[in-house]
Amino acid sequence: MGSHAAPHHRNRRLLVLASGLMLVVGGLLGLPRADGAPAEGDACHTASTRLPRGDCGPFWQVLAEDFNGDRVPLGSFSDCEHDVDTSAAYCGGLKGKYRDNWWAYPTGWPDTARSRGRQVVGVYHPEDTVSVGPAADGDGRMSVRMWRPADGGPVHAAALVPRAVMQMKYGKYSARIKVTEPAPGYKSAWLHYGGGCEMDHPEGEWDGELSSFHHPCGGGEQGYFPGSDDWTHWHTVSTEWTPGHVRFFVDGRLTGHDTRGVPDRPLSWVLQNESALEGPVAAPGSSARLEITWVAAYAYGWK
Template identity: 80%
Template structure:
């Protein structure tokens, strides 16, 4: 700005406006016209799936689940080239076989490593399906359940193949728990080599949270939000060199810069038996629905 008196007298007002704009961009504060600013790279706030590149991120996956139906039983025979970008489920066909993998039947969930009375075992063949909702909107459905006679929870972890073993990126989805019961949770994550980033994570009867476990150990970054799993939310993780940021509905809910991963990791949409609170009752079930998933590679522009 210039240095003469007229312009100097206007600086506080201008800086206040700039400050308000910056805060709105960072925290998703509503504008005067009622619309919301979004702090994430795609400026995603509403229910529509974003298409195209966003800032330093270029889109490599845009799945709205409006294509072919995928009935229960299709996510089967997934024990091929596991945990690599060549992994696939033999029971799938077409674009879903090309684009999606799931933890194979028989893999144990995280609760097996904890002192929990009820644990889970991955069973994608009887928990994962794709089909339209009543309004015609395509949905990925993850229905976890516990048998009537007890035993392990049938859990599900699905993996977008396009971003397996990818370094950095942006990862987003529109999600809602449509059937609620105690004892079920999600921990969508990137992990490996002593590094882990989780978002969203939490028991479905609680609220969405995010966590960062720095590479090599140290105090975890813990970011607890007030958002309810039973409402529609857009969740996003932006992972760039030396920094990870977590968003809910365009609002940044946490970030960390301590020992952020700098190696390729896969994005796992992991859903399993709860690690805290009540365990799943025999005969119970709970369901998460996903209306779209997008993912982006990272590159300087």
């Protein structure tokens, strides 16, 4: 199973001065374009409520999913032990484009809370937490409903992985999300990690703030970019990862920028949802739900 099922998380020391300076520099300078001029803001202007389609700036789109069309009932994200943590990974219970485009951490893998010694931990159970279907207004959504059994067992968690961007070096990663049913004890840390590197956006307990973190390759103080955004409102979140830069956006607004120890190796994008690492634990019989109305991902390369 290995450490990939429960990536090492952080001592939450704040890099207040450093992250503040990087945020200002990032906002003023942005990333260099191919012609050397600075880019301003989100390269794809990804702030709309609609799924963005097409290439933009130095990014070319490799995934655009709005979850309309096929339904994926509970139970479908099962039998996910095939070729784990590789671009060939798949869930045998899925069919069609969802089998082609999505993988999930297999049932039984422990979440991060296990390695942190939390009183309440989680175990990944994509088969009884993840589904796809229309909301009341007809909008297609992926739903992640985590829950804790009434008998007080481990939280049922879910970590989803878009196959198109598994083990990809650099790129842009965007989604529109909302916690529609909050409860204490549940969180997300959507991340890229490996080889001592980690980029987390968005991250936070679902009943708290949406924040971002960067853990430089080779160690050093984490970059912490505190959020003022509430998980219970719709937000468009984006990570732009290019040579020497990682930038985080919420609704098109730059919220964090770091240049220290940025990964230069292929990493997978993991939509990790799990039991909380801080604060109250999930109560027996409780549940919480995150909904995703679209996901878009882009490879990186100068035009």
